[in-house]
């Protein structure tokens with residue numbers, strides 16, 4: 001039985017992970033990390049702790065859906081006490097991404113801004129479309145619930161990277177994150193990544209390829225957060241016995 005530690009347990013995805021783990025074969029929840037106290041009841045035999053060292057020692061693998069600053073603390077500690085890590089937290093800054101890379105030299109780390117099978121495939125399709133439709137303008141729009149803190153979503157940025165890679169472009173150099181005022185005409189290479197927020201939308205991403213006379217829009221809609229928790233559990237099962245290294249959800253799904 002693989003012992004799983006959940007980091008970010010009281011969050012929207014964290015709570016689902018705890019529920020889904022009850023129904024998952026070969027894996028069981030062994031510990032949850034909490035900042036203060038847990039705001040729901042849990043099997044009393046499980047370790048509920050705010051001590052990172054005890055948390056890491058009580059599990060075989062960690063699944064993280066928290067916030068960038070919390071993920072940073074987890075990575076710093078894991079570098080001292082290596083443990084396979086499935087990281088789902090989005091909005092990581094360059095320093096946090098460097099820590100993630102450093103950790104992956106010591107332990108297997110799977111980092112995915114979206115754990116769903118559909119988005120993993122969408123990234124492949126976007127890469128192909130971007131390369132094949134070289135004269136088409138690329139625009140990405142994402143929509144999420146009103147509570148989401150980072151923008152644009154990690155998924156939208158990853159889709160932007162797939163689109164840029166299809167044309168040998170660097171997303172950081174061509175990304176446009178807003179348009180307002182007398183800004184002039186659109187340039188050929190720019191890739192806009194725009195964010196809308198409202199209601200309880202779990203996640204909707206549209207990557208459009210626009211030309212004179214025709215356009216194609218590739219769209220993915222997540223209708224349930226279970227898509228992410230189930231995907232993360234599948235990733236954890238796959239990652240447990242891997243060598244140290246940085247893995248993607250596409251590696252896990254063999255896409």
Ligand code: NAD
Pocket residue numbers: 007008009010011012013014033034035065066067068069070087088089090091112113114115116150228
């Ligand atoms: P949420 O706000 O509901 O939960 C965040 C969790 O992090 C809470 O349990 C909170 O207590 C915990 N936390 C915050 N600061 C902490 C700290 N300093 N130490 C320890 N724990 C701390 O958020 P959510 O909707 O569950 O999403 C969590 C993250 O996962 C976000 O970054 C979100 O964008 C991302 N996400 C990723 C995917 C994916 O497929 N990769 C899918 C959905 C959400």
